[in-house]
Amino acid sequence: xxxxxxxxxxMRGYFLAATKDLLKAExxxxxxxxxxxxxxxxxxxxxxxxxxxxxxxxxxxxxxxxEECKQHVRNRIKGSEKGVDGLKTAVKAYATFFIQYPGVFxxxxxxxxxxxxxxxxxxxxINTSLDQACExxxxxxxxxxxxxxxxxxxxxxxxxxxxxxxxxxxLNRRVPASYTEFANQLNLQLDAIxxxxxxxxxxxxxxxxxxxxxxxxxxxxxxxxxxx
Amino acid sequence: xxxxxxxxxxMRGYFLAATKDLLKAExxxxxxxxxxxxxxxxxxxxxxxxxxxxxxxxxxxxxxxxEECKQHVRNRIKGSEKGVDGLKTAVKAYATFFIQYPGVFxxxxxxxxxxxxxxxxxxxxINTSLDQACExxxxxxxxxxxxxxxxxxxxxxxxxxxxxxxxxxxLNRRVPASYTEFANQLNLQLDAIxxxxxxxxxxxxxxxxxxxxxxxxxxxxxxxxxxx
DNA sequence: TTCATATAATGAACATTGTTTACTATTTTT
DNA sequence: AAAAATAGTAAACAATGTTCATTATATGAA
Numbered sequence: 319x320x321x322x323x324x325x326x327x328x329m330r331g332y333f334l335a336a337t338k339d340l341l342k343a344e345x346x347x348x349x350x351x352x353x354x355x356x357x358x359x360x361x362x363x364x365x366x367x368x369x370x371x372x373x374x375x376x377x378x379x380x381x382x383x384x385e386e387c388k389q390h391v392r393n394r395i396k397g398s399e400k401g402v403d404g405l406k407t408a409v410k411a412y413a414t415f416f417i418q419y420p421g422v423f424x425x426x427x428x429x430x431x432x433x434x435x436x437x438x439x440x441x442x443x444i445n446t447s448l449d450q451a452c453e454x455x456x457x458x459x460x461x462x463x464x465x466x467x468x469x470x471x472x473x474x475x476x477x478x479x480x481x482x483x484x485x486x487x488x489l490n491r492r493v494p495a496s497y498t499e500f501a502n503q504l505n506l507q508l509d510a511i512x513x514x515x516x517x518x519x520x521x522x523x524x525x526x527x528x529x530x531x532x533x534x535x536x537x538x539x540x541x542x543x544x545x546x
Numbered sequence: 547x548x549x550x551x552x553x554x555x556x557m558r559g560y561f562l563a564a565t566k567d568l569l570k571a572e573x574x575x576x577x578x579x580x581x582x583x584x585x586x587x588x589x590x591x592x593x594x595x596x597x598x599x600x601x602x603x604x605x606x607x608x609x610x611x612x613e614e615c616k617q618h619v620r621n622r623i624k625g626s627e628k629g630v631d632g633l634k635t636a637v638k639a640y641a642t643f644f645i646q647y648p649g650v651f652x653x654x655x656x657x658x659x660x661x662x663x664x665x666x667x668x669x670x671x672i673n674t675s676l677d678q679a680c681e682x683x684x685x686x687x688x689x690x691x692x693x694x695x696x697x698x699x700x701x702x703x704x705x706x707x708x709x710x711x712x713x714x715x716x717l718n719r720r721v722p723a724s725y726t727e728f729a730n731q732l733n734l735q736l737d738a739i740x741x742x743x744x745x746x747x748x749x750x751x752x753x754x755x756x757x758x759x760x761x762x763x764x765x766x767x768x769x770x771x772x773x774x
Numbered sequence: 775t776t777c778a779t780a781t782a783a784t785g786a787a788c789a790t791t792g793t794t795t796a797c798t799a800t801t802t803t804t
Numbered sequence: 805a806a807a808a809a810t811a812g813t814a815a816a817c818a819a820t821g822t823t824c825a826t827t828a829t830a831t832g833a834a
Contacts, residue, residue, distance in 0.1 A: 363783075427714055427715075
C-alpha cells in the first residue's frame with residue numbers, strides 16, 4: 319500500500335510541475351490537458367487517473383505560487399529599510415511578482431473556479447495573499463507605532479483592492495500603457511493610502527459642509543503624492 | 547450601394563443584439579459563434595461575413611454597455627442628494643451595474659483583447675468608464691468646492707482601482723462572501739478615500755486637526771452599507 | 775518460476791467549439 | 805432572360821475536453 323502512495327504522489331508531482339511551468343512560461347491560455355500531459359510525459363487520459371480535471375490541477379498550483387510569491391517579497395525586502403517605506407517596498411514586490419508572471423495573476427484572479435464551495439479556502443488564500451506576503455512589515459509598523467493598530471485592517475483592505483485593481487487594468491487592458499507608468503501609479507496610490515490620516519474622536523454637530531470645505535481647502539495646499 | 551449598407555448594418559445589428567443578450571443573460575462563458583448565430587437566426591459561417599471573428603463582435607458590445615451603464619448611474623442619482631454623498635451614490639450605482647451583469651464585467655475587464663494595438667480605444671473607454679459615469683457628480687463637487695480640483699484626478703484614480711479590485715474579488719472569488727458585505731466594503735472604501743487627508747509632511751496646526759476630526763466624524767456618522 | 779489477476783497507461787473515439795471552403799440559392803445587372 | 809455577383813449554408817477540418825475499451829506491465833499466489 320505504501321508503494322502506491324509514493325508512486326501516486328510522484329505522478330501528481332509530475333503533472334503539477336508541468337502545469338506550473340506552463341503557467342509561468344506561457345500563461346493560462348496555453349495550459350490544456352494535452353500540453354500538460356505532453357510536458358509530464360504521459361498521455362492526456364492519464365491525467366484523469368490522478369486529477370478530476372485540468373481545473374483541479376491548475377488550482378493545486380495556487381499554494382506553490384503563493385509560497386513562491388511570499389519568498390519573492392521576502393528576498394526583495396531583505397536589506398531594505400524598515401517601516402512604512404519597507405511596507406511599500408513589500409507591496410511593490412508583491413505586484414512585480416505578478417508582472418513577472420502574468421499567468422499566475424490569471425490563475426489567482428481571473429480563472430473561473432468551477433466549484434466555489436469546494437474552493438473557498440483557495441479563494442481566501444488568494445484574497446489574503448498580499449496581507450500575508452507583507453505580514454512582517456505590517457507587524458513592524460504596528461509594533462513601532464508607525465501605524466495605528468486600529469486602522470491597519472482598513473489600510474490593508476485599501477491597499478489590497480488598489481493593487482488588485484491596478485494589476486487587473488495593467489495586465490488585462492494595458493492601462494497605463496507602460497510599466498514605468500504602472501509603477502508610478504502604484505507609488506502614488508501607496509503614498510496616498512499610507513499618508514497619515516486624521517482619526518480624531520471628537521464629535522461635532524454643526525454645519526458640516528462649511529467645515530468640510532474649509533478644512534479641505536486648508537489641506538489641498540499641501541502637495542499630495544510627492545514621493546519617488 | 548446604399549441598400550448594401552443598410553442591409554449590412556441590419557445584419558450586424560442582429561448579431562450584435564444576440565451577443566449582447568447572451569452576455570447579459572449567460573455571461574461570456576456561453577457566448578460562442580454557434581450560440582450567437584443561433585440567436586441571430588443564421589448559420590455560424592454567416593457571422594464571418596460581417597465580423598472578423600466572435601471576439602471583434604464581443605468587443606463591439608462595449609460601447610453599448612458603456613452607454614447603458616452611464617444611463618443606469620444617471621437613473622440612480624436622479625433625485626438623490628448632490629455633493630460628496632451623491633458622488634458616492636454614483637460610484638455605488640456603477641458597481642451595482644456590474645453586479646447585475648457579471649458578464650459585462652467579464653467583457654470589460656477579464657476577456658483577453660486579441661489585438662491590443664487595435665483595441666486601445668476600447669481599453670481607454672473601459673478605463674475611464676467609471677469617471678465618465680460619475681462625471682456630473684465630480685463636476686458638481688468641484689464647482690461647489692466640495693473637492694479641490696487639484697486632487698480630483700488622484701481621487702478618481704483611487705476610486706477607480708478600488709472599485710475594480712473590489713468587483714474583481716467579489717465577482718470572481720466570492721470575497722467577501724455576500725453582497726451585503728461587498729456593499730459594506732465599498733462604503734468603507736469610499737468613505738476612506740473621500741475623507742480629507744493630511745500629508746506626511748504636513749505641519750498642520752492643532753486647530754486644523756480638530757476641524758478635520760470633526761468633519762471626519764460627521765461623515766462616518768452616515769449609515770454605512772444601507773443601500774439595497 | 776510460472777501463471778492468473780489487478781491496474782497503469784494509452785489509443786481511439788466522441789463531443790464541443792472555432793474557422794474555412796465549396797456549393798446552392800437568390801438577387802442584381804446587362 | 806441569361807449571366808454575373810452575392811448571400812447564406814452545410815460540411816469539413818482543427819483544437820481541445822473527456823471517456824472507455826484495450827494493451828502492457830506489475831503484482832501476488834501456486
